[in-house]
Amino acid sequence: MWNNCGVCMDTKKMAKVFKALSNPNRLELYFQIVKKHEASYETDSGCLICEISKSLNIGAPTISHHLKELSNADLIFTERKGKYLVARVNEEMVNEVNELLKLNNES
Amino acid sequence: MWNNCGVCMDTKKMAKVFKALSNPNRLELYFQIVKKHEASYETDSGCLICEISKSLNIGAPTISHHLKELSNADLIFTERKGKYLVARVNEEMVNEVNELLKLNNES
């Protein structure tokens, strides 16, 4: 459970997730992926990055970089569909984070 | 709802919270405050920082700095009790973050 640095194993993984969400533009990107994901739940059509990127005032290289960070933190999956990139939320991971953050007292 | 940078107002606030939780040592510090908070729920005795800091391998100035970040992000409250500093979780904020992170589809 504890490593030699006094930091819990899971803590590092979780810190990485939070770091991925810690930049406003990246967080907004994440929220838009979630929103599309929820909207297209029935069709399971995923979310085109080029559409999202129009609404964020940052260039394509930056978007690419941010997506990699979200992906590296296991918050999203990405997949190439021909010319386009499709992003999907990793629901399992998000639920895990939610559990960890939840306070469980009886107030 | 949206500002001129294409970033949602709440997004900045949330990004700040996630940034506060994005460093492993700071996250561990936060978790320990939560743990103590939950354990001492009945007595409402709070959590002494000097106790926690023994289990993290970082110096006092760094702890002080990290506490300020958690506090700045409204994740915790701190209060001086004589010689000691007592930390408490801001339950309202944590619940808010949890709501925002929660996925609401029917899977």
Place this chain on the structure above:
DNA sequence: TTATTAATTTGACAACTTTCGAATTGTATT
């Protein structure tokens, strides 16, 4: 009052982040 313990401030430094422009790769359209 002196010494001790807890916490903060300051200043510094290396490491990391965010972002961009330019060049490049991959795919589709004409």
Place this chain on the structure above:
DNA sequence: AATACAATTCGAAAGTTGTCAAATTAATAA
């Protein structure tokens, strides 16, 4: 084949972060 569009890679600039040592403040105990 030539063009256009989507995305990635690279290299660099400007800014931010995590950490510490040294000095300082605050409160308590001897």
